[in-house]
Amino acid sequence: MNNEIPRATALRLPIYHRYLRFLQNAGKKRISSTELSEAVKVDSATIRRDFSYFGALGKRGYGYDVDYLTDFFAKILNHDRLTTVGLIGVGNLGSALLNYNFRKNHNIRIGAAFDVNADLVGTIFVGVPVYSMDELEQQIKDQHIEIIILTVPEQFAEEIVDRLIEVGIRGILNFTPLRFNVPNDVLVQNVDLTNELQTLIYFIDNEFTT
């Protein structure tokens, strides 16, 4: 039931889930694909098809039960177990992400941060211990970290990624502009903020169509 979920659908699951939780908090009991469509800006037919990959979740003529659907997606998205991730590079962006409230609502916890700066190493930064780069492999193993947020200057990235692959990391949220060669059991999600801005500028200057 998992492997057949189309990639495009999987990418929308967190969006659906976030809004469903909002509805749940607001005490709403039922929601139709049309209403949901308005909030998350996804075509209602697409929503119905997305949901249908998981079976018949709705009731015809009624819509979807908010509580049921919220719990269902929570499980799908692994909110029922805590995920511990690590962060490498406690610079501007790294610090901001440590402050970011990943954990608050999503059962994601940054368990360890790593940096080369001796002044930071050994301190606790917004609740997260900062380790030296020498301790990388040990901490990853000890804390069962499978996912790394990579916010280092690009010149150091390649070498670090090699170490991460070696130690068996499963996923990297990559904030550097580089594209890495990784074995195909390691997943890299690239977040390129400069790109996003440039793309925005490009579309604006070239009369996009909504």
Next chain:
Amino acid sequence: MNNEIPRATALRLPIYHRYLRFLQNAGKKRISSTELSEAVKVDSATIRRDFSYFGALGKRGYGYDVDYLTDFFAKILNHDRLTTVGLIGVGNLGSALLNYNFRKNHNIRIGAAFDVNADLVGTIFVGVPVYSMDELEQQIKDQHIEIIILTVPEQFAEEIVDRLIEVGIRGILNFTPLRFNVPNDVLVQNVDLTNELQTLIYFIDNEFTT
């Protein structure tokens, strides 16, 4: 020559351009689609097709001229003119982005920051003046700002977006999890860091295929 560029191609232009500049700095004179493919992790046929939308940029049996191509894309991406953007919300993430070197290589400049915090207003933060929210419309007009980076807590976002639309902003780089209703001459690029992490976790837990 602009409007017919497929969206997917446009999204890759900044990636190509960044690597071309790297090659240029390294003194490389020619590049083939196959070599480029290896570096940016895009299929070589896709690269050739992407380039072909802009006309015949390469030479058969030779490849592409690095200098020519770099300049060509610089123009396409508007690097020949300075783009001034504004940033609203000088919190953790906002501060990190102010420190981020958008400007360094891409002719993008954050010209104004806005925040509700009276301690920040009136100061210069990493070279960027911080204004109060009252000054939003005035500064946007004075500095000809067309693009806003939005890094405010989500409860304030909706109202701010309405003001931005009113004053004629063209694009918003949205770091809040909300999806806004905007007229179709305003472009919103959503960057949702929690989503990225959740998606990564989802794919890892569900045995993705590369």
Next chain:
DNA sequence: CTGTGTGAAGGAGTTCACAGCG
């Protein structure tokens, strides 16, 4: 009568494979 679930059609983007230019 309302809103789901889904066959079928329609896009959009990618990749193959090769003709043909330099």
Next chain:
DNA sequence: CGCTGTGAACTCCTTCACACAG
């Protein structure tokens, strides 16, 4: 001979439109 540029096939995703369940 090498590498581009591109028809054609293919894959993936979205959207339409409606049968049908509650």
